[in-house]
């Protein structure tokens with residue numbers, strides 16, 4: 001390991017520790033244990049070396065948001081750490097329908113499922129991938145809900161009233177497994193994160209009534225993980241608080 005590599009590893013170790021402390025404190029404040037909260041470290045825009053370092057620091061869930069970047073980095077990670085040490089790979093960003101076939105090759109979970117056509121394509125692709133030995137099992141998915149006023153299309157997500165129909169479609173898809181709901185908090189000028197996540201939690205209860213196995217609630221990022229823990233989030237997707245700011249996104 002070069003000097004720069006070991007410095008970066010120390011930096012990641014420190015920020016990872018700080019985020020785990022934040023999660024533990026938030027869980028305590030709401031009478032929850034932190035063992036049922038899964039930290040997904042979102043590594044988009046950061047190099048494969050960071051993923052390798054994170055795995056060596058005990059990270060068991062990695063999040064990515066763009067297919068092309070993810071496919072290459074996940075392959076590099078696998079050849080470095082080996083199949084047995086691979087973390088779970090979560091696709092958290094918007095997925096173009098035509099990328100479904102690629103995503104099912106390396107993703108364990110897709111969080112951003114928000115339309116019929118994507119569900120149909122992921123289902124077919126996951127079944128084909130199992131058939132061809134590229135996957136061992138069905139693809140775990142969460143339905144992404146838009147908690148804002150529907151104006152931010154880049155954020156993605158189905159309107160709350162469309163959620164149950166998509167959940168039903170996933171439940172009838174042999175290649176997919178419905179795990180729960182996901183959301184990105186809207187712009188705080190639209191709605192504050194705590195109120196947004198409370199809305200999500202209510203919707204989650206409705207979905208659970210029909211789909212009792214859909215227990216996951218994927219909500220909370222670097223800036224609002226406490227608000228998400230407060231409403232019962234089971235999966236936090238944290239990037240910049242651990243890896244630093246994403247210069248290339250600016």
Ligand SMILES: *Cc1c(COP(=O)(O)O)cnc(C)c1O
Pocket residue numbers: 042044065092093184221222223237238239240241
């Ligand atoms: C980038 C991203 C995150 C992580 O965001 P941070 O604010 O860097 O923690 C979480 N969820 C999704 C869908 C993302 O695209």
